[in-house]
Structures are given as structure tokens and as C-alpha cells.
Amino acid sequence: MxxxxxxxxxxxxxxxxxxxxxxxxxxxxxxxxxxxxxxxxxxxxxxxxxxxxxxxxxxxxxxxxxxxxxxxxxxxxxxxxxxxxxxxxxxxxxxxxxxxxxxxxxxxxxxxxxxxxxxxxxxxxxxxxxxxxxxxxxxxxxxxxxxxxxxxxxxxxxxxxxxxxxxxxxxxxxxxxxxxxxxxxxSPGTAREKRFDAERVSNLQNIQWQIVNYWQQKEKLPKKLAELEDSIDGWRAPKDPDADTAYDYVVGDGLSFKLCASFSRSTIGEREKLKGRGGSIGKGGISYSTPAYNGIGIGIADNWEHDGGRFCFDRAIDPERYPPINK
Structure with missing residues (x-):
């Protein structure tokens, strides 16, 4: 007991x-x-x-x-x-x-x-x-x-x-x-800046593919981003997620063009640091040329690395890789 x-x-x-x-x-x-x-x-x-x-x-x-x-x-x-x-x-x-x-x-x-x-x-x-x-x-x-x-x-x-x-x-x-x-x-502030920059890159990738699609449909580059807007599918050019301003689009010679945005931080060399590999991007980081790419990749692609501040991506459409649809 x-x-x-x-x-x-x-x-x-x-x-x-x-x-x-x-x-x-x-x-x-x-x-x-x-x-x-x-x-x-x-x-x-x-x-x-x-x-x-x-x-x-x-x-x-x-x-x-x-x-x-x-x-x-x-x-x-x-x-x-x-x-x-x-x-x-x-x-x-x-x-x-x-x-x-x-x-x-x-x-x-x-x-x-x-x-x-x-x-x-x-x-x-x-x-x-x-x-x-x-x-x-x-x-x-x-x-x-x-x-x-x-x-x-x-x-x-x-x-x-x-x-x-x-x-x-x-x-x-x-x-x-x-x-x-x-x-x-x-810091949380740094993480927020990185997320804004990632959103900017995603928006530019979206715009780039619309430009390529426009070329394939009409065999010419749009003079301004407003020409890409479509009332049927509802596509409108995205804006900067923080400043709510339009991205810069400049038509170059032939089938070349530039897409520009203002970034908070630099990602040049980031991919090499993550993977432990050397890169091929030159110093200076104002802009560099590369064929237009139609995929929205995961991670930090080489041709989407950027400096902090205003940065332009030079693009050139290869008509053999992206031929007009009516031909």
C-alpha cells in the first residue's frame, strides 16, 4: 500500500x-x-x-x-x-x-x-x-x-x-x-533585396521571350514594350516590383536589343562561388552580348548575372534558332 x-x-x-x-x-x-x-x-x-x-x-x-x-x-x-x-x-x-x-x-x-x-x-x-x-x-x-x-x-x-x-x-x-x-x-533586408532582384530577372526573362515570340510572328522587333501587349491573352509588360517603373528596352542594329533594370545587389561571380567554378564574365559588368534564350531557368544562369545599380543585358536573336513561324 x-x-x-x-x-x-x-x-x-x-x-x-x-x-x-x-x-x-x-x-x-x-x-x-x-x-x-x-x-x-x-x-x-x-x-x-x-x-x-x-x-x-x-x-x-x-x-x-x-x-x-x-x-x-x-x-x-x-x-x-x-x-x-x-x-x-x-x-x-x-x-x-x-x-x-x-x-x-x-x-x-x-x-x-x-x-x-x-x-x-x-x-x-x-x-x-x-x-x-x-x-x-x-x-x-x-x-x-x-x-x-x-x-x-x-x-x-x-x-x-x-x-x-x-x-x-x-x-x-x-x-x-x-x-x-x-x-x-x-540580414532580412539583404534577403529582401535578393528576392526583388530575382523578381526583376524573372520579369526580364518574361519580356525577352515575348520579344522573341513577336519576332517569330511578325519578323521584326517591337519598337517599344507596349507593342507586346495583347488584349486577348491579357499579357502586359511587368514593372519593377519595388519602384513600380517600366523596364528599359532599347532596339539595336539588326535583331539585337537591350533590356535594362536597376538592381539592388551584384550577382556577378555568385554562380561560381556557389558551384566552386570559374566564370567567363568580363569585368566592368555594364553589359555583355549573348544569344536570346527562351527558357526561364532555375538558379543563377550565366547570361543573367548582373552588377548592382542600372544594368543592361545585350541580346541578339539568332534567326536560325528562332525562325519566323510563317516560313
Whole structure:
């Protein structure tokens, strides 16, 4: 009877707090691993990879998750530790034991799966530095979670000094990773400028294809962008997403033309930095010639790199590649 009377009772508060701290830990660990992997990808770019959204979306999600979820994890862990000081018997709650052992199981599986995936990536030709660092990142995070819960199962005190040490080490690692992520991604203002520039390039690609299509239909270049507008399909020339001004279009000799816009930042050399390759774009960056391209590619195409400020793209339609439709 005494043993049953001393057996801790599970309350709704205990259930949700215990479940919440484990869920927050899972999200924090996964986000930290993703952020570390993205940082490694930036430091050691793979020449076989083609980057569309340069490190932005993956790093943004990881940083956002860590900023919100990791402090929540620390808060819940602190609350549980405070509760254990008052009710030490709650350390023996069955749900707590189940969640701890389940976490140990998941952490062990995560280590094994990560190692298998990373070895498979290495065998497919991933460079050694990336392979080693990703293995270490996965082992440090998953191993840290595994080691902490093993210690938690063995300790008898409600809250030990090592709990605080773990919290400080984990907080330092997460903070350093977030700072590194911002160093790669840039500030929110920088990210906004990049998105505006990407929209400008997309608009110019759209206009360029309309010009090529106009040439194929009428065998001449439009004198101004207004001639491209069509009341049937509803196409209208897009404008600058920030300034709401029209893009500059200048007709040159023969089938050549220029498309100009004002950009916030330079992307010249960005593709080479992402891929680790040298480029062929000349210095100066005012404009350069290239045949008209009708595809809207993913990423930073060589012929859409630009300097900051006003920049013009020189284009020339090749009539053999884009012959008039009526011929």
C-alpha cells in the first residue's frame, strides 16, 4: 500500500509538459542538423550541384525553428527541473520513462540512418571534407541527445550541475550556428533585396521571350514594350516590383536589343562561388552580348548575372534558332 501511495500520478499538465519538451527537442535537433549541413554545403560547395535558391529557404526554416523552438525547449526543461525539486517522485513517471527510452531509440536510429545516408553520398562521389564534417555534425547532435538522456536516466538528484552545463553548451552551439547562418544568408533586408532582384530577372526573362515570340510572328522587333501587349491573352509588360517603373528596352542594329533594370545587389561571380567554378564574365559588368534564350531557368544562369545599380543585358536573336513561324 505504501509503495502504491508513493507512486506518482500522471496529471494532464505532466503529460503535455513531458511530451512538449521531447517534441521541442526533436524539432531543435533536426533544425540544428539541417542548419549545420547547409553551412557545410556553403563552405565546401559541390561542383556537381546546381543551386536554385542559394541557401536561403533551408537556412531560413532552420533558423526560424531554432529561434522559436529551442528557447521553448529550454523553458520547458527548466520548468520540469523546477517541478522535480518539489516533487522528486515525478522522475519516475511512466510517460517520462517511455519518452526517454523512445528518444534514445530515435537518436540511435538517427545516427545509424545518417551514417548510412552519408556513406552512400560519399560513395556517389561527395568530396571528403563535406562527408567528414556532415558525419561529425550528425554524430555531435544525435550523440549529444543520446548521451544527455543516458545521464538523465542514471542520475538520482532532481537537477544536477551537469544539466546546466548541457544547457549552456547546447545554447552556445545553437547560437553559433544561427550566427553562421545569418553570415551566409545575410540580414532580412539583404534577403529582401535578393528576392526583388530575382523578381526583376524573372520579369526580364518574361519580356525577352515575348520579344522573341513577336519576332517569330511578325519578323521584326517591337519598337517599344507596349507593342507586346495583347488584349486577348491579357499579357502586359511587368514593372519593377519595388519602384513600380517600366523596364528599359532599347532596339539595336539588326535583331539585337537591350533590356535594362536597376538592381539592388551584384550577382556577378555568385554562380561560381556557389558551384566552386570559374566564370567567363568580363569585368566592368555594364553589359555583355549573348544569344536570346527562351527558357526561364532555375538558379543563377550565366547570361543573367548582373552588377548592382542600372544594368543592361545585350541580346541578339539568332534567326536560325528562332525562325519566323510563317516560313
Amino acid at each position: 505504501d509503495e502504491q501511495s508513493q507512486k506518482p500520478k500522471l496529471t494532464p499538465k505532466d503529460f503535455f509538459v513531458q511530451f512538449g519538451v521531447v517534441a521541442a527537442l526533436y524539432v531543435s535537433a533536426i533544425s540544428l542538423i539541417n542548419l549545420l549541413f547547409q553551412t557545410i554545403n556553403y563552405a565546401f560547395p559541390d561542383e556537381l550541384a546546381y543551386y536554385g535558391d542559394p541557401y536561403s529557404s533551408g537556412i531560413r526554416w532552420a533558423i526560424a525553428s531554432l529561434i522559436i523552438i529551442f528557447p521553448l525547449f529550454l523553458t520547458l526543461a527548466w520548468f520540469i527541473g523546477k517541478d522535480f525539486r518539489v516533487y522528486p517522485e515525478k522522475r519516475e513517471l511512466s510517460i517520462r520513462k517511455w519518452l526517454i527510452y523512445f528518444t534514445l531509440f530515435v537518436a540511435g536510429i538517427a545516427v545509424v540512418v545518417d551514417l548510412i545516408a552519408l556513406v552512400n553520398t560519399f560513395l556517389s562521389g561527395e568530396i571528403t571534407a563535406r562527408f567528414i564534417l556532415k558525419v561529425l555534425a550528425a554524430l555531435v547532435v544525435a550523440g549529444g541527445v543520446f548521451g544527455y538522456f543516458i545521464y538523465d536516466l542514471r542520475q538520482k538528484n532532481p537537477v544536477g550541475r551537469k544539466d546546466k552545463t548541457f544547457a549552456w553548451i547546447a545554447a552556445a552551439l545553437v547560437l553559433a550556428s544561427i550566427v553562421g547562418g545569418f553570415a551566409i544568408m545575410g
